[in-house]
Amino acid sequence: MKLELVVVGKTTQKWIMTGFDDYVGRLAHYLPCTVREVPAAGAMVPQKAMEKEGKAILEKIGARDWVVLLDERGDEWTSVQLADFLSKRMNQGVGNLVFVTGGAFGVSPEVRERANQVLSASRFTFTHQMIRVIIAEQLYRAMTIIKNESYHHP
Amino acid sequence: MKLELVVVGKTTQKWIMTGFDDYVGRLAHYLPCTVREVPAAGAMVPQKAMEKEGKAILEKIGARDWVVLLDERGDEWTSVQLADFLSKRMNQGVGNLVFVTGGAFGVSPEVRERANQVLSASRFTFTHQMIRVIIAEQLYRAMTIIKNESYHHP
Numbered sequence: 001m002k003l004e005l006v007v008v009g010k011t012t013q014k015w016i017m018t019g020f021d022d023y024v025g026r027l028a029h030y031l032p033c034t035v036r037e038v039p040a041a042g043a044m045v046p047q048k049a050m051e052k053e054g055k056a057i058l059e060k061i062g063a064r065d066w067v068v069l070l071d072e073r074g075d076e077w078t079s080v081q082l083a084d085f086l087s088k089r090m091n092q093g094v095g096n097l098v099f100v101t102g103g104a105f106g107v108s109p110e111v112r113e114r115a116n117q118v119l120s121a122s123r124f125t126f127t128h129q130m131i132r133v134i135i136a137e138q139l140y141r142a143m144t145i146i147k148n149e150s151y152h153h154p
Numbered sequence: 155m156k157l158e159l160v161v162v163g164k165t166t167q168k169w170i171m172t173g174f175d176d177y178v179g180r181l182a183h184y185l186p187c188t189v190r191e192v193p194a195a196g197a198m199v200p201q202k203a204m205e206k207e208g209k210a211i212l213e214k215i216g217a218r219d220w221v222v223l224l225d226e227r228g229d230e231w232t233s234v235q236l237a238d239f240l241s242k243r244m245n246q247g248v249g250n251l252v253f254v255t256g257g258a259f260g261v262s263p264e265v266r267e268r269a270n271q272v273l274s275a276s277r278f279t280f281t282h283q284m285i286r287v288i289i290a291e292q293l294y295r296a297m298t299i300i301k302n303e304s305y306h307h308p
Contacts, residue, residue, distance in 0.1 A: 019167070123235075127291070
């Protein structure tokens with residue numbers, strides 16, 4: 001199984017970029033991991049921005065990909081549940097598992113509809129930049145749980 | 155009202171330190187904010203480490219302080235609920251509002267008992283270093299919500 005992380009806009013905060021690159025690098029020890037960046041729509045009304053970004057996101061997603069959208073209005077899982085979820089997708093023979101994080105205002109309804117699962121990291125609202133490093137760390141943590149390594153303290 | 159952030163151990167990941175310092179600096183525009191670091195207990199069995207760190211945490215807390223413990227087993231709030239909570243404490247005339255984040259294995263029962271509120275940032279397990287930058291960002295976000303500034307997109 002391959003992992004793809006689809007993000008909207010460049011990571012402008014350098015410390016987040018460092019943390020994100022660190023965890024993506026660690027993840028890549030376990031399975032191939034690609035980051036696909038979609039341009040942020042820039043200054044326009046939120047709905048138009050989400051629409052434009054949504055189209056660009058959907059272009060990055062293949063017909064047979066399994067898609068997880070990170071969104072505040074999703075289900076909340078524990079790290080162990082995320083690990084179980086990854087295991088199941090691997091056992092199911094999923095080729096591409098795609099995690100999508102939206103732009104500053106979220107994602108369009110079309111992206112939400114395409115998602116096989118909507119996942120929320122928190123009831124707190126995080127910046128769309130911080131959510132990147134959070135999901136990268138959680139995916140790394142999930143792999144260490146699957147491999148029974150010492151990173152995760154239950 | 156003054157804010158105090160009690161953390162266990164040095165922030166060893168430089169990117170987290172940068173993000174944490176950034177948000178603590180921004181927070182300080184709204185209210186006095188002090189970071190109090192308690193030494194990590196180092197290599198010992200988790201229970202002993204939590205006990206030792208717990209004692210050091212409690213020494214940092216005054217009898218009249220209002221204490222929020224960040225812990226996976228706490229209540230989950232939205233960012234707006236956190237802002238409401240801060241407003242209420244200010245209106246109540248709380249002098250010191252203390253946010254405690256524990257060490258790698260959590261905190262001792264004594265710290266949990268002392269806490270006036272236990273708050274969970276996520277059902278995911280984060281590193282005890284990442285939780286620092288997360289709570290600092292949320293406290294900053296909460297202040298921008300209270301002041302009706304444009305940082306938070308509802």
